[in-house]
Amino acid sequence: GAIHFAALKAVGESVEKPLLYYNNNSAGTLSVLSAIAQSKCRRFVFSSTAATYGEPTTMPIREDTPQLPINPYGWSKLVSERMALDLRAALPDFSCALLRYFNVAGAAANGTLGEHHDPETHLIPVILQAALGQRKKVVLFGDDYPTPDGTCIRDYVHVEDLVDAHIVVMQALQPGDARAYNLGIGNGYSVKEILDAARQVVGRPFEIEIGPRRAGDPPELYADPSKIQNELGWKARRTDIAQTIESAWRWHQAHPRGYEA
Numbered sequence: 001g002a003i004h005f006a007a008l009k010a011v012g013e014s015v016e017k018p019l020l021y022y023n024n025n026s027a028g029t030l031s032v033l034s035a036i037a038q039s040k041c042r043r044f045v046f047s048s049t050a051a052t053y054g055e056p057t058t059m060p061i062r063e064d065t066p067q068l069p070i071n072p073y074g075w076s077k078l079v080s081e082r083m084a085l086d087l088r089a090a091l092p093d094f095s096c097a098l099l100r101y102f103n104v105a106g107a108a109a110n111g112t113l114g115e116h117h118d119p120e121t122h123l124i125p126v127i128l129q130a131a132l133g134q135r136k137k138v139v140l141f142g143d144d145y146p147t148p149d150g151t152c153i154r155d156y157v158h159v160e161d162l163v164d165a166h167i168v169v170m171q172a173l174q175p176g177d178a179r180a181y182n183l184g185i186g187n188g189y190s191v192k193e194i195l196d197a198a199r200q201v202v203g204r205p206f207e208i209e210i211g212p213r214r215a216g217d218p219p220e221l222y223a224d225p226s227k228i229q230n231e232l233g234w235k236a237r238r239t240d241i242a243q244t245i246e247s248a249w250r251w252h253q254a255h256p257r258g259y260e261a
């Protein structure tokens with residue numbers, strides 16, 4: 001089987017450089033699927049995203065919630081999902097699993113692997129960079145959303161739970177399957193809750209500035225992950241947000257320059 005993880009994943013950048021996203025993410029998936037079609041490989045597990053749902057009107061998000069992306073990143077992944085489904089229809093023994101990640105967070109418990117993007121745009125690593133003195137402050141993108149504390153709510157799933165899900169899914173795939181699963185913990189944390197938890201974990205002050213909303217950020221996104229639990233028995237185990245942040249904090253402290261030499 002093949003697992004296709006590689007992609008660009010910054011929403012804002014995808015708005016600025018849409019063709020880069022279609023080229024890297026959609027055409028990249030086309031290349032992988034073309035190679036699979038010409039090989040003996042018949043199982044395909046794909047890293048998709050909650051961004052394919054856009055701004056759903058119902059919460060939590062189910063796999064049959066309509067997919068209508070609101071940015072090129074989400075579209076580049078939805079196009080990739082479509083290609084895999086169409087290939088499945090054409091190749092009877094091919095099977096695919098479309099795994100729709102929510103907000104992936106945390107680092108490997110053994111300290112070896114963590115999260116490094118350049119530029120960094122994701123909330124938890126941005127906070128940890130501020131705590132390390134690598135950036136002046138954390139800008140909170142909007143505190144006037146229609147949520148209990150006014151900040152956006154997301155579903156933060158630990159990367160090691162995600163790894164477990166890929167193994168379970170790959171082992172379950174049967175010829176002809178086309179499966180889609182949400183990978184999330186099933187409840188959301190607000191940006192303020194993440195900031196509070198992170199402050200406890202890092203035990204040092206960092207500056208927070210309330211800024212304007214970021215374009216394309218829906219108020220609330222969290223998964224209904226019951227389909228994969230019911231069908232395959234997977235559910236997120238590492239659901240304590242403080243522990244998730246702590247795993248990332250250990251990695252960021254040990255690797256202040258990420259994967260740079």
Ligand code: UDP
Pocket residue numbers: 011103121122123124126138139140141142152153154191214217
């Ligand atoms: N966010 C923020 N400041 C930052 C980065 C993110 O307030 O510097 C907010 C963002 O508006 C969203 C949440 O944190 O509500 C998670 O954003 P992230 O970029 O980590 O993931 P996304 O939800 O875009 O995939």
